[in-house]
Amino acid sequence: MRVLVVEDEGRVASFIAKGLVGAGFAAEVVGTGAEAVRRTLEGAADIVLLDVGLPDIDGFTALAEIRTVDQATPVIMLTARGDVSSRVRGLELGADDYLPKPFDFEELLARIRARLRQPRQPESFVLTSGDLELDLRTRQARRAELLVDLTSREFALLEFFLRHEGQVLSRTQILNAVWGYDFDPGSNVVDVYVGYLRSKLDAGATSVIETVRGGGYRLRGRSTAGS
Ligand code: CA
Numbered sequence: 001m002r003v004l005v006v007e008d009e010g011r012v013a014s015f016i017a018k019g020l021v022g023a024g025f026a027a028e029v030v031g032t033g034a035e036a037v038r039r040t041l042e043g044a045a046d047i048v049l050l051d052v053g054l055p056d057i058d059g060f061t062a063l064a065e066i067r068t069v070d071q072a073t074p075v076i077m078l079t080a081r082g083d084v085s086s087r088v089r090g091l092e093l094g095a096d097d098y099l100p101k102p103f104d105f106e107e108l109l110a111r112i113r114a115r116l117r118q119p120r121q122p123e124s125f126v127l128t129s130g131d132l133e134l135d136l137r138t139r140q141a142r143r144a145e146l147l148v149d150l151t152s153r154e155f156a157l158l159e160f161f162l163r164h165e166g167q168v169l170s171r172t173q174i175l176n177a178v179w180g181y182d183f184d185p186g187s188n189v190v191d192v193y194v195g196y197l198r199s200k201l202d203a204g205a206t207s208v209i210e211t212v213r214g215g216g217y218r219l220r221g222r223s224t225a226g227s
Contacts, residue, residue: 001116002026004045006036006062007078008055016049019105025112031055033062040066040073047115048075049108050095052086060089067094074115078103084152088137091125104176127162129219132201132208134162143201143208150200153178157193158201161209166221168212190217 003020007013008031017027028044030036033054040048048066052059063075077090077098087098097111127134133142139155141148150158156178161169171190175183183189194217198207210218 001046002028002044003112004036004039004048005029006031006033006049006054006059007051008032008053009051016105016108019109020112023109033057033059036062037065041069045073047112048073049078049112050075051078052080052090060086060093063090063093063095076108076111076115084139084155088139091136102180127159129162129165129208129221132162134158141201143203144205146203148200150197153193154197154200158197161217161219165219168215168218170216174216 003025005013005016005020005027007016007029010031013029013031017029020027028039030039031054033056036048036050036054036059039045050059050063054062057065059077063077066073066075071094074096075094077087077095078101079086079090079098080101083100087100090098096115099108099111125136127136131144134155135141136159139150139152141150141155141158157174160174160177172185174190175185175187178193179189194209198209201208206220208220210220212218
């Protein structure tokens with residue numbers, strides 16, 4: 001499988017390309033949006049990793065140009081951490097997924113493999129679990145049809161839970177994914193924000209987020225709902 005890596009920072013690009021080759025992919029690196037569009041439309045890639053910050057046209061413009069012709073090649077956008085408006089814009093323009101920088105390489109591989117397995121699903125902007133729904137475009141959550149407004153951080157946290165439905169997530173995993181690696185690992189910010197989400201989402205019903213003793217937290221999946 002051929003991955004087109006669109007990244008103008010040479011060090012980052014070669015790190016990604018080496019890792020991909022080590023994982024059995026073929027990797028081609030380009031450093032501008034124009035080359036990204038050209039190579040994608042030439043059919044050079046099975047999947048595209050597209051950085052937002054590029055020296056000529058930005059990643060969004062490149063994506064829009066690609067999608068006017070090619071709606072099929074999966075595109076994963078690389079966005080700044082916590083930049084919710086970038087993600088939303090990327091998804092609206094036809095990105096299949098996004099990954100906040102800096103990212104864990106294993107997570108990048110997992111996202112690439114997941115995208116190559118699934119056919120493109122343009123309507124997958126809504127993540128659901130039981131009676132819980134999160135719309136990635138509007139950033140609105142619903143529980144049992146009731147609308148719940150979330151802050152950016154609450155949105156990112158709930159999204160992380162929904163993408164890992166049913167899995168036990170340690171505080172450290174959550175902290176790294178939602179707040180970034182440089183955040184103080186002794187902080188109780190995860191517990192505080194889980195508390196915010198519960199108070200907004202639960203409204204007297206069974207909590208969607210379960211505390212796992214000694215482990216962390218788990219979003220109750222369909223199989224664990226009501227247990
Ligand atoms: Ca860049």
